[in-house]
C-alpha cells in the first residue's frame with residue numbers, strides 16, 4: 265500500500281540479493297527498513313516481531329531458506345534452516361506452510377539449483393500473497409456492500425490487532441475489504457482496537473488506515489463491547505493466524521472476547537484468511553499452540569517523547585509479575601463466516617471442504 269504517496273510492499277528484494285523489510289517495531293513513530301542477509305537475520309526478525317502477521321512471517325521465512333541455500337545448499341543445511349526458522353513463533357501456521365513449501369520445492373533439487381529455486385519460490389510466495397489478499401478483499405467487499413445497503417449512513421466496522429497490508433505482503437486480509445470499500449467511495453468508519461499489549465491496532469492498523477485516508481477511531485480493547493451494545497458496530501472483521509478443520513480461529517489475544525460480545529449483540533463477526541492459514545491437520549482450536557511472549561511487552565511500553573525521541577517506560581507496579589499469551593482461540597460457533605480468496609464459507613469442516621476440496 266502507499267506511504268506518503270509511494271507504493272510499498274512489506275518485503276522486497278534488492279539488487280545485491282538481499283531482502284528489505286519495513287521495521288514494524290518502529291512504526292508508527294519512525295518509518296525505517298531493515299536489510300536481511302541471512303537465515304539468522306530472518307529468524308531474528310520474525311522472533312522479535314520486526315516483521316509480524318501470519319502471511320508476512322511465512323514470506324520472510326521463505327527468504328530465510330533461500331539465504332541458507334546460498335550459504336550452503338546441502339540437505340543438512342536445508343534441514344537446519346527449516347528448524348531454525350520453524351522455531352521462531354509457534355502459532356501462525358503460515359510459517360509451517362511456507363517452510364514445507366520450500367522443502368517440497370528444494371529437497372529433490374541439486375545443490376547447484378537450490379539457491380536460485382529457493383529465491384524464485386520465495387518471490388512466488390510473495391506475489392501469490394498479494395493476489396490472494398486482493399481476492400479476499402473482493403470477496404469481503406460483497407459482504408460490506410450488503411451490510412451498507414441495509415442501513416442509512418456510515419458502515420461502522422470493528423477490527424482487532426493488525427490484519428492489514430503490514431501483516432501480509434500487500435492489501436492485508438481483514439483490512440483488504442475495508443480498503444476496497446473506501447476506494448469505491450463507501451461511507452465507512454473503522455473502530456480500531458488498540459490491541460494490548462503490543463498495540464498492533466493503535467500502532468499499525470491506525471497507521472495504515474490513516475496513511476490511506478480511511479476514517480477510523482482508536483478505542484481501548486475493552487470498549488468494543490460497549491459500542492456493540494449501543495448499536496455503533498455493524499460488523500466485526502479480523503484476521504487469523506491459524507484456522508483448524510472445524511473452523512476454530514486462533515488470532516491475537518482478545519479476539520475471543522470481541523467475538524463473545526458480537527454474538528451477544530447480534531453483530532456479524534467475520535474472519536478473513538488465505539488458504540495458507542488453514543491447518544486441516546488439526547481438528548480443533550484447542551490443538552493450536554499458543555505463543556507465550558515476554559511479560560515485558562505487558563509491563564512496559566514504548567512511545568514518542570515530546571522531543572520526538574522514543575522511550576520505553578514501565579507502566580505497572582514494580583515487581584509484579586505478568587503473563588502474556590499472544591493469541592486466543594475463537595470457537596467456530598462465534599464466527600459468522602470465513603472470508604477467503606476462494607469465497608465465503610461457514611466456519612465448519614463442511615464449509616472449508618467446500619472451498620478447499622484439495623486440502
Ligand SMILES: CSC[C@H]1O[C@H](OP(=O)(O)O)[C@H](O)[C@@H]1O
Nearest residue numbers: 316317318425427431503515516
Ligand atoms: C493476517 S495475519 C494477522 C494476524 O497476525 C497478528 O499476530 P502478530 O502481530 O503477533 O503476528 C494478529 O494475530 C493478526 O490478526
